[in-house]
Amino acid sequence: MEAGTISSGSGIHLPGMEIAKASKNRYEVMIGPAHPGSGHMRIFVEVDGDIMVKVDPDIGFVHRTMEKLAEGREWIQNIPLFERIAILDACNITLPYVRAVEKLLGIEAPERARYLRTLLCEINRVASHLYGMGIFGVFLGHSTLYMWGFGDREVFIDLAERLTGARLTHTYPVFGGVRRDIPDDFPEDARKATRYMRKRLNEYAKIFLNNPNIRSRLENVGVLTKNQAAELGLVGPNIRASGIRYDVRLNEPYEAYGDVDFEIPVFEEGDSLARAWARVEEVRQSLNIIDQVVTWLEKHPRENFMHEKFWKTAPKLYKDVYEGKISYSPKYRIKLMPIFASLKVPPGKSFARVEAGRGEIVYYVESNGDIFPYRVRVVSPSFRNVIAFKYVMPGHRLMDLPAIYGSFDYFPPAFDR
Amino acid sequence: MDGGVKGLISLQDMIKEALGNNIIKIEDNKGYMDVVVPLEKLKESAIKVKQLGFDHVKSVTAVDYIQKKQFMVTYHISSYLNEELSRHVLGLSTFIDRDNPHIPSLATIWTSAEFQEREVYEFFGIIFDGHPDLRLLLLTPVVAALKPLRKDFVVKEDSINIEVDYAAYNATKWW
Amino acid sequence: MGSDNKEKKEERLNLLYGDLDTVAKMAKESLIKGKIAKMVDWATSFSLWPVHLMTSCCGCEIGAAWGPRFDNERFGSLPWVSPRQTNLIIVEGTITKKMACTLRIVWEQMPYPKFAIAMGSCALDGGIFYNSYNIVRPWQVIPIDIYIPGCPPRPEAVARSIIELQKMLKNKSLASKWILESKREDKKYIIPKEDLCGWRGERVDLTTRYD
Numbered sequence: 001m002e003a004g005t006i007s008s009g010s011g012i013h014l015p016g017m018e019i020a021k022a023s024k025n026r027y028e029v030m031i032g033p034a035h036p037g038s039g040h041m042r043i044f045v046e047v048d049g050d051i052m053v054k055v056d057p058d059i060g061f062v063h064r065t066m067e068k069l070a071e072g073r074e075w076i077q078n079i080p081l082f083e084r085i086a087i088l089d090a091c092n093i094t095l096p097y098v099r100a101v102e103k104l105l106g107i108e109a110p111e112r113a114r115y116l117r118t119l120l121c122e123i124n125r126v127a128s129h130l131y132g133m134g135i136f137g138v139f140l141g142h143s144t145l146y147m148w149g150f151g152d153r154e155v156f157i158d159l160a161e162r163l164t165g166a167r168l169t170h171t172y173p174v175f176g177g178v179r180r181d182i183p184d185d186f187p188e189d190a191r192k193a194t195r196y197m198r199k200r201l202n203e204y205a206k207i208f209l210n211n212p213n214i215r216s217r218l219e220n221v222g223v224l225t226k227n228q229a230a231e232l233g234l235v236g237p238n239i240r241a242s243g244i245r246y247d248v249r250l251n252e253p254y255e256a257y258g259d260v261d262f263e264i265p266v267f268e269e270g271d272s273l274a275r276a277w278a279r280v281e282e283v284r285q286s287l288n289i290i291d292q293v294v295t296w297l298e299k300h301p302r303e304n305f306m307h308e309k310f311w312k313t314a315p316k317l318y319k320d321v322y323e324g325k326i327s328y329s330p331k332y333r334i335k336l337m338p339i340f341a342s343l344k345v346p347p348g349k350s351f352a353r354v355e356a357g358r359g360e361i362v363y364y365v366e367s368n369g370d371i372f373p374y375r376v377r378v379v380s381p382s383f384r385n386v387i388a389f390k391y392v393m394p395g396h397r398l399m400d401l402p403a404i405y406g407s408f409d410y411f412p413p414a415f416d417r
Numbered sequence: 418m419d420g421g422v423k424g425l426i427s428l429q430d431m432i433k434e435a436l437g438n439n440i441i442k443i444e445d446n447k448g449y450m451d452v453v454v455p456l457e458k459l460k461e462s463a464i465k466v467k468q469l470g471f472d473h474v475k476s477v478t479a480v481d482y483i484q485k486k487q488f489m490v491t492y493h494i495s496s497y498l499n500e501e502l503s504r505h506v507l508g509l510s511t512f513i514d515r516d517n518p519h520i521p522s523l524a525t526i527w528t529s530a531e532f533q534e535r536e537v538y539e540f541f542g543i544i545f546d547g548h549p550d551l552r553l554l555l556l557t558p559v560v561a562a563l564k565p566l567r568k569d570f571v572v573k574e575d576s577i578n579i580e581v582d583y584a585a586y587n588a589t590k591w592w
Numbered sequence: 593m594g595s596d597n598k599e600k601k602e603e604r605l606n607l608l609y610g611d612l613d614t615v616a617k618m619a620k621e622s623l624i625k626g627k628i629a630k631m632v633d634w635a636t637s638f639s640l641w642p643v644h645l646m647t648s649c650c651g652c653e654i655g656a657a658w659g660p661r662f663d664n665e666r667f668g669s670l671p672w673v674s675p676r677q678t679n680l681i682i683v684e685g686t687i688t689k690k691m692a693c694t695l696r697i698v699w700e701q702m703p704y705p706k707f708a709i710a711m712g713s714c715a716l717d718g719g720i721f722y723n724s725y726n727i728v729r730p731w732q733v734i735p736i737d738i739y740i741p742g743c744p745p746r747p748e749a750v751a752r753s754i755i756e757l758q759k760m761l762k763n764k765s766l767a768s769k770w771i772l773e774s775k776r777e778d779k780k781y782i783i784p785k786e787d788l789c790g791w792r793g794e795r796v797d798l799t800t801r802y803d
Contacts (some may be wrong), residue, residue, distance in 0.1 A: 012459060033694045034645050036673040040691065060555035061691045062648055065724045065793075069564055072574045072723075087649040087744070103447040131652065147784060150659030168652060168744060230497040233473035233529025244497050251503050351448035351493065353475075362475050364493065379476040380532070387532050413649050416555060557689055560726055575630055 025177025026053060032403070033061050036138065037348065040412045043389065047398055052312065055393040057386055062416040075101060075338045076340040080171055085380055086414040089128045090170045091120040092356035098173045098374070099254065099344075100352035100365040104345050105175065112297070113177035113305045118256040119293045120163060121170050122286045126197070127156045128357030129279045130207035131284075132409040133204070136276065140217065145208050152200055155193050162186060176307035181332035187294045194287040201284060209276060212287045218272040222392055222404035226268060234388055235381045238408055241274035248355040260292045272407035279409070298371060302332070313339045330351035342371050356381055358409055428505050435465045449493060449506040456511050460521050463492075463509065467526055470499040471507060474523075477533035479541045483568040486515040488543060492523065494531065513543070522548035540566040620772065629768035636767040637758040638668035641678040645698060648685020650712040650744045657747035664747075667754050673692045675701040680757075682750075683730045686714040686721055692728045699734045705770040707761075709753055710736045781797060 031043040066085065070078045082097055083090045095117065102108065109117070134149025136142075157167050163182060164170040172178055197228040208214055222232075226243045239246060247264045249257040265281035267274040304311055314337055317326075324331040347369040353362045359381025366375040385408050393404060429443060432452060439458040448452045454462045475493040476537040482489065491510040496502035498538050513520050522545035534545045535554040545551060553561050563570055641702045647655070647766060658664050658671055672678045699708070713719035715730050716739055730736060737760065740753045761767055770776055 033691065034643070034675070034698050036644050040647060060557075061688060061694070062686070063555045063688055063690070063726055064648075064686050064721045065565065065726050068572055069721065072572055084649050084720065088652055100448065131655075134655070147660050150656055151661060154656070154659075154661045167746065184550065226498075228752060230472050231528050233527070235473070239497070246497050246503060347462050349446050350452070351446065351508070353448075353506070360475075362493070364476060364491070366480060375478075375480045377476060377478040383532075384475075384529070391528075480636065556726070563725070565725060572725060574723060 025049075029398070032064075041410070043401075045398065045401070050397050050399075052394050052396055052398055052401070055389050057389045059412070060416055061385060062413045064413075064417065066417045067376060067378065071375055072372060074341070074371050075343050075345060075373065076174070076336070077378070082378065083169055083171060084413070085358070085378065085417055086128075086358070086382075086411050087168050088131050088411075089124045089357045090168060091117065091124045091172055092128075092354055092379075093361060094171070095121065095173050095255075096352035096354040096361055096363040097365065097378075099354070100174055100350045100363050101175055101345060103179065103350040103352065104348050104365065104367055106346075107176060107307050107309060109177045110304055110307060112181075112300065112303060113307075114255045115293050115297055116178045116182070116305060117173050118260070118298070119182075119290065120160065120170065120178075121255070122289045122293070123156050123160050123163075125357045126283050126286050126290075127153050127160070130156075131281050132279060132358070133208070133276070136406040136409070137208070138404040140214065142208065142214065145204075148200075148204070150205075151226065152197065155196065159186075159190060159193055162189070174336070175343070176310045177305050179336070181302055181305050182297060183332070187298045189295045190290060194290055197287055198284070201280060201409070204280060205211065209273070215273060217403050218276065218407070220271050221396065221400050222272045222407060223270050224388075224392055228391070229270075232387050232391060233384055234359075235384050236409070237278035238275055238359070238385065238388070240265065241278040242270035243268050248353050248360050256293065256296075256353065260289050262289050267272075272403050275407045306337075307390065310337050310339055313337065344369060345373075346369055358382055358411065358414070378417060380414040380417060382410050382412070383417070385410065386415055428502075428507075431469065432466075432507070436462050436468055446508070449508045451491075451508045451510060453510045453512070456520065458512055459509075459511050460523070460526075461525050463526050466494065466507065466509065469537050471496045472498060472527075474527045474530040474533065475506065477530055477537055479537045479543060479566075481515075481541065481566070481568045483515070487512045488515055488518055488541065489513075490520055490537070490543065494527075518543040519546055520544070521546050522551075524548050540564070542567070624785060629765055629772075630762075632768040632771065633762050633765050636679070637761040639756065640667075640669045640680045640707065640757065641672045642669060642680040642682050643675050643678045643698060643702070644671050644673045645681060645683075645695070647683065647687060647691060647695075648712075648714065650684035650714075651757075653744045653747055653750065654682065654684055654711070657750040659747075662747035662751060664751055664754060667751070667758070669754060676703065678702060679706045680709065681706070681734070682709045682711055683715050683734070683736065684711040686719065686727050687730045687733065688726050692730075692733050695730070705767040707738075707757060708734050708736045709738045709740065709757065711740045711742075711745060711753070713741055715739070716741060719743060721766065737768050 026046050026048050029045045029047055031045060033042050040061040042061070044056040044058060045052050046054040064079055064084070070081060073081065079094050079097065082094050085093050110378045126249045130153040134146045134153070137145030137149060160170060161167050164172050164180065164184065224238065224296050229239045229242045229244055243266060245264060245266050248254070250264055262285045265278055265285065267278055319328050322332055345367045347367050349364070349366045351362070351364050354358055361381055362379045364375075364377040365373060368374045388408055393401065396404065429445070430523070432450070433440065436452070436454070438455050439462050441453040441455060442451075443453070452575045464503060471494045473495065475495055478491045478493070480491075484488065489510055489512050490509050493507060494507045495505065511520070518541070520543060522534055524534055524545070525547065531549070534548055535551060537543055538545060538551055539553045539556055539561045562575060601768060625689060661697050669680070679702065681702065683695065699706075710716065710730055714727075715722060717729065718724070718727060721727055722745065738753050738757050742749055766776070
């Protein structure tokens with residue numbers, strides 16, 4: 001087996017720092033794991049003068065071996081484990097695991113549960129895009145965007161906290177449905193949040209996307225053509241900014257996306273500015289979806305949000321809490337069903353995909369009838385975008401590296417898993 | 418959904434027509450269409466599938482069947498540019514021997530498989546012949562020598578048996 | 593009496609001519625007397641600048657803690673990118689074997705007096721990944737002062753930890769004692785059991801020292 005380090009030619013070896021002078025007037029620069037911005041990834045860059053010639057990503061600084069640990073824990077214990085892949089987007093990241101296991105169990109969530117899952121998925125998508133824009137601001141040195149992104153994100157994290165009880169780690173979709181129903185005054189607050197955010201998006205366009213300073217840094221930088229994007233297999237708003245009209249919510253509708261009205265924004269230019277625009281437009285569409293879902297949830301009666309097969313095994317206390325008969329507990333709030341401990345899933349193989357904030361996430365689950373999974377394979381969206389470093393960056397100047405890095409919206413814990 | 422079932426049946430016919438005798442087994446698993454081909458015909462099946470319009474690889478998975486002494490390697494493939502095919506996911510699988518795991522690399526056919534094959538190489542020890550750049554991706558050489566995702570590498574679950582150096586912790590306590 | 597006066601006159605003359613040894617001795621004595629020591633502690637506690645080292649998922653809560661809603665800059669702490677000009681490192685999240693070497697190198701580059709806060713349950717004892725084969729416990733790599741439990745801890749908890757560190761600084765006068773004696777008496781030597789940087793071919797010494 002070959003070693004994992006790469007350095008061409010001999011050079012000066014100082015502890016902690018290595019700039020090796022390679023042959024042919026090329027210098028090797030290491031952009032290390034402790035750098036400003038969302039760090040923990042190392043990039044080996046070979047530079048000829050100022051132009052990057054070869055870029056090699058060195059990842060694995062946050063590798064927490066989730067696929068191996070999943071084989072030793074029960075089915076329901078893996079949901080919090082997989083949430084830590086991209087903790088901002090917790091509902092979107094665990095939803096394909098829940099769907100794959102539901103396919104093996106042979107059940108489908110009831111209708112109200114599907115709308116509730118859609119609601120939390122869209123709230124998480126808005127929060128994730130705002131985080132991405134905040135980090136992009138840190139890369140470019142635009143600290144106002146960092147403050148605005150994180151401040152506006154708190155509005156949606158507050159909504160998610162009222163719905164599920166936690167800021168970031170929701171663990172909301174479970175096998176057969178969801179864990180709670182919405183409180184009584186939730187629809188009003190959700191509408192206030194979407195109205196506020198729509199006004200703010202115009203301000204974002206003024207300070208960031210139409211800012212002549214930022215435009216000169218981002219226009220025609222990191223151009224990705226349509227065929228190149230399809231060949232490399234990239235995901236998310238990165239390919240929608242290059243002209244490919246692909247979104248899992250459109251091609252293989254899941255949950256309630258078949259019933260709500262929304263558009264997929266597609267741009268043609270393929271440069272970093274188009275990727276930033278794609279994210280902003282997606283936030284606008286998500287706000288529309290949240291409005292429609294909340295209206296539906298208000299109108300329809302509160303029937304079950306959990307599949308009958310599991311709900312009828314709940315003890316009587318849960319049903320009393322659900323109807324509001326217990327004085328010390330809020331309404332509609334239940335804990336986890338006892339049947340999920342030592343749940344046995346029938347043997348088989350299944351596959352599920354979902355559109356998360358950063359792109360398409362894919363799970364392959366295999367079971368052999370035990371209480372532990374036999375094999376769980378997860379390919380997160382950022383892992384499929386890593387290959388863009390090697391093929392998109394060469395040819396640009398070294399100063400364009402943060403602009404391209406930030407526009408792809410990497411999240412290193414996601415690709416290291 | 419009626420259109421979905423019709424679509425799947427015609428997809429099966431299309432695959433059968435393209436691959437012909439190469440197929441050992443074709444079955445519709447839950448969420449993807451699984452096609453098992455023998456190891457020698459893997460590369461030509463892949464070229465024929467790419468000509469049909471499937472242009473990127475979503476995931477490269479290896480599963481360790483330790484009792485049968487086999488690895489199963491699956492490529493989940495789909496399409497971006499072809500509207501019809503982008504609704505379906507095809508799984509191209511093959512079984513290889515556990516004691517001598519060599520498999521021809523498909524990274525020259527689909528560029529999107531390059532980094533994923535490197536990951537399977539370092540976790541299972543499966544060697545992809547013909548890969549342009551086969552080296553470690555996520556792990557350090559010390560940890561990769563353990564070949565972590567094989568079933569004979571066991572991770573202890575019970576927390577009492579985990580060895581941690583508590584002397585260091587006690588040395589820095591100030592309370 | 594006369595010789596005494598003569599010595600004092602000599603000292604004063606040395607001071608006027610800029611004799612560094614005498615000046616240093618006089619400064620050290622005034623520090624030990626207490627007033628300047630208190631000022632040094634007060635100033636350090638209100639300028640704890642953390643290095644920008646985002647390790648894992650707790651990084652989202654650090655970003656939120658220094659964001660507009662839970663503003664931590666009002667305590668005087670400003671996240672800064674260069675390790676040479678900072679004095680706090682917040683170890684947040686899981687530390688893997690590859691990252692432990694980086695953490696140690698960044699810690700070595702910081703000038704003393706420097707402090708460390710371990711954030712999240714992954715930094716306490718592994719957290720949800722307690723039995724993973726690829727992680728280390730951060731207290732085996734750098735010496736830590738304050739631990740924050742939570743997964744992830746709320747940004748209010750991060751603010752509380754900075755306040756606790758400020759209290760600890762002022763009560764135990766850690767910063768001024770460190771400058772005077774150039775080592776910390778309440779911490780001992782640690783030698784980690786495994787070699788975290790050897791595979792990189794680097795000679796990084798992982799013995800935890802405070803001098």
